[in-house]
Amino acid sequence: MPVHADYRPAPVFFDLGPDFADAVEAARFPKADLRFRNQRAAAEVGLDGLSEAEWIAAFGRFEPLPGQPGPLAMRYHGHQFRHYNPDLGDGRGFLAAQMWETPQATAARRGARPRLLDLGTKGSGQTPWSRGGDGRLTLKGGVREVLAAAMLEALGVPTSRAFSLIETGEALERGDEPSPTRSAVLARLSHSHIRFGTFQRAAYLGRVDQIEALIEHVRSLYHPQVAAGDAPGLLRAVVEASARLTARWIAAGFVHGVLNTDNLNVTGESFDYGPWRFLPSYQPGFTAAYFDQTGLYAFARQPEAVFWNLTQLAGCLKLVAEVEPLTDALNGFGPAYIRELRAAFLMRFGVLSLGEAADQRLxxxxxxxxxxxxxxxxxxxxxxxxxxxxxxxxxxxxxPRAKLYQGEAFDAFRFALMAHEPDRIERLEHPMFAAREPEEMLIDEVEAIWAAIDAADDWAPFRAKLARLEAARLAWAFTA
Structure with missing residues (x-):
């Protein structure tokens, strides 16, 4: 399979050994219709030169890419809605490959060092952790993840990116949507798929050696500023990354939906979001999941949920570190979140900082x-x-909202905003800002995009939305 000269395989998770994952095989699907290919992301790992047939072989049949030993279903546990579940693990996905980003990708994000990137899957078949499930993904679920990832990236939120979506020709039965429904397999590109729950499994088993191996693995690859063996230092780095992620979600008006400990990772990136939503308006109690009856993961409770999950990670690290420095690291979440929220709002408004007081006022x-x-x-x-x-x-x-911009609340906002200088004011010259409305991702539009696919196999609205989101990404020019 031809790959770019800058493609550099690095299947380092595989080196951790059989305690952390199980070798698996992808399901055999009746068909493979390519519905989405992220060519820009592919270029970042040297896979943009694959032909369509080669792409389908790699991401529809999961024939191993050069230098990759084959897929692994990762082992982990997790708290689901704060109830511990020791029967988790990759039940309908696997880690397909790992590689370094290309030098061009490192330079484009102004990185000092290249990032290790994972290709993970969703809907690729049953594994030892499927728990009786079919290991499949609905096509609607795949379409929703492509749209959410594109919107989050455009808004400067750290996120995994949908890499490939292939329709697989099976009729799936689901209890929460009209069935039978169409099937798909998704590949996503992420900085890491190591979850808080990966540590939880090792702690549950009392395996200090596994905790130590994970600490060194995560520290060296994702947080190299942390000294070897410094568990509190690693926790502090994960706390900082998680605070930044949470603040960016809030500024984007994003509701993840299912903030379980197996859905948060050590690099602070959005992934495995469930029935996500973007806020239509400011509603602190807005929930994304119909089954979140108590509002545990409501919009305004997301910082609380992330902090609770971080405390579970800290509990795992007690096997190898003293409680006091771990507590100090945890206590850094609140100040980091407030700091990152100010920065995220400044980013969203495209203005420069004036200092803590003025930024908080905004x-x-x-x-x-x-x-x-x-x-x-x-x-x-x-x-x-x-x-x-x-x-x-x-x-x-x-x-169109001119009549809303009046009154005492608006006057206070206007005075707070006036004090801040624009950041890269030339961005306002982009044609997007001549439009009367922004690009949004509200549920009615998502359902309309899916309805066109479902009823008439019409992918034009889906492709048009992605094209507009790419234009928005370039116009905002945010950095995640």
Missing amino acids: VDTALALLREGGEGLRWEPLFFDWFGGFASAARALSG
Whole structure:
């Protein structure tokens, strides 16, 4: 299989040994229709030169890429809605490959060192951890993940990226959507698939040796600034990354849906989001999952949920470290989250920092305005209308929400925003900012995109949405 000269396989998770994963085989599917291919992501790992037939062989049949030993179903445990489950693991996916990003990709993100990237799957068949499930993914689920990942990336949220979506020709029975429904297999590119739950499994088994092996593996590959053997230092790095991720979710108006400990990873990237939603308007209690009856993972409770999960990770590290430094590392989450939330709101408004007090005032007044605006002032349009700060005043005050920008809450927001200088004001020259409405990802549009596929096999709305999201990504020019 021809690959780019900069393709550099690095299947290092495989070196941890059989205690951490099981060798598996992908399911054999009746057909393989390529529905989505992330060519930009493929270029970052040297796989952009694959022909369509080669792509399908790699991501529809999962024939091993050069230098890759074959798929592994990763072992882990987890708290699901705060109930411990020792019967988890990759039940419908596996780690297909690992490779270093190309030098060009490192340079593009202004990185000092290349990142190790994983290709993981969803819907690739049964594994020893399937627990009676069919190991499959609905095509609708695959479409939703492609859309969510593209939106999150455009909004500067650290996230895994949908790499490939192939329709596989099976009729699946599901209890939560009309059945039979179409099937698919997804591949995603992520910085790591090592979960908090990976540590939990080792701790549950009382395997200090596994905890120590994981610490060194994660430290050396993902947090090299941490000294060897420094478990509290590693926890501190994961706390910082998780605080940044959570703050970016809040600024993006994103609700993950299922913030279990097996759905958070050591690099602080969005992945394995379930029935996700983006906020239509500021609703702190907004939930994404119909089964989240108590609102445990509601929008405004996401920082609490992430912190709770971090405490479970810290509990695992007690096997090899003293409690006090681990507690100190955990206690860094609150200050880090507040700091990162200020930075995320500045990023969303496209303005520069003026210091903690002024930056916090902008966050507070923006939330107050969104709260007062209710359903009439949607979350995303506020950031769109006022991107670049007061440089967008004429645009915002002549736009479709002009009547909402008045009153005491708006005056407080306006004065807070006026104090901040624009960051890279030239971004306002992008044609996107001439539009009256921003790109959003509300549930009605997602359902309409799926309805076109389901009813008429019409993929045009899906492709058009992805094209607009790519234009938005370039216009915002955020960095995750």
